Amino acid sequence: MSVTEMFSYIQGFLSADQDVREDIRKVVQLLEQTAREILTVLQSVHQPSGFKEIPSKCAKARELFCTVKTHLADLKTKFPVEQYYRFHEHWRFVLQRLAFLSAFVVYLETETLVTREDVAQILGIEVVREKGFHLDIEDYLAGVLIMASELSRLAVNSVTAGDYTRPLRISNFINELDSGFRLLNLKNDPLRKRYDGLKYDVKKIEEVVYDLSIRGLAKEPESCMDK
């Protein structure tokens, strides 16, 4: 094989690769659009009036997740399934956002931490790599960490809206999350950087809880004392 032939073979490979990336980028753009819509719906829980409407907001968000499912199903067809990590960078960001949004919806509904299986189910994807397009564990954890900072904001706003018990529940939840993350041996990577921000969320919620307790506003001090 001559040098020229070799290079034109490689060139053919590279342009095929670029085409795939172009296709992926288009679908990811749609996904980002939907993710922003869901975020807008959920953002209204921070409004004083929004607290009563949490169930209906969640229902609306879940409807939008159906669109996400179809987009993700579309994304799966754009590249060979065993090359997930080759193109991972393209959808990593949006998948983290979506993991955050599903975790947030589930928290608002049940006040529990969403499992990885549930996120995968909400998004219509797999948990384990062998089965196809899946949710990488680091992306799931990053999504959970984004939710932690959203919850610290929610704690502040729920006090403003006159809901004094929610911050205590959030505080318990975040503390548990914090001890969970402390079990992980994170490398010096983006996830670690994000985890380093968790302590500020914990601190902020603690301050809210402190403010409430010294004013006697916390309604159920016993329940969290024995925690």
Next chain:
Amino acid sequence: MNKREGEGCPRKNADAVQDRDVSTNRSSPIITVFKVFQQELDTRHDKYERLVKISRDVTIESKRTIFLLHRVTSVADPEEILNEADVKLDAVRQKIGQIAEELRGEDIFQFHRAFTPGIQEYVEAVSFLHYIRHRSLISLEEINARLVFMRTEKVDVKGSAEALPPGAQVLTFQVTPADYLLGVADLTGELMRMCISSVGNGDIDTPFQLSQFLRQIHDGFSYIGNTGPYEVSKKLHTLRQSLGKVEDACYTLRVRGSEIPKHMLADVFSSRTTLIDPEEGVV
């Protein structure tokens, strides 16, 4: 909630904090799932580290092979050196076999960053050897064809390899086109050094062959241009410099070769190349 109040500074004492937290809510479902996550992440990081280590070994051994091959120009019997290089590269291939072993059942690209430097260096070494032997560019298929490994416990039993006992598995390692391309770009630096040193040995033909070959590679890279990965365009710059040096050398040979006695040509060159080449080490 009081247990959190004094936490500001003792946080540094991570172990103590962790012990207490884990013991307070050992049973909590969140802790249970995070223990699973811990294992999964640790397994992944360990594998990554192992791959980095193998890749480093591959790099070192490939570099040594390249140094060995540079001796070819100044030795009476090149065949001996080429055979020695072959043996060395076989050892490198064994290491790559370990990488393939680690990657069995994994997504290659998930760990690609861990071993790409080693693979590029290997491509450089193997294509350098190929060029010295055959004066042509090794193809990606030829490289990949040599990276097929039999995974059987009894490797010493030579006859059983063909028979493929039921337990044996064929493992392959595929060099990606991008790694191949970057390896070939590095090769051009080695060829430039070879050109200069062969002049030093009074070899007049090699520089002209090399300049022609380098020009072909340069044309190939220009054809790919910026469709390739980002690193390619960076290497293209270095490639231009190498090509320039080789072309200059050929020019000097042509112009002054007829005037200067051969044994003095080397001196002309060494002064010339130091002038235009302040950063030889970059290759």
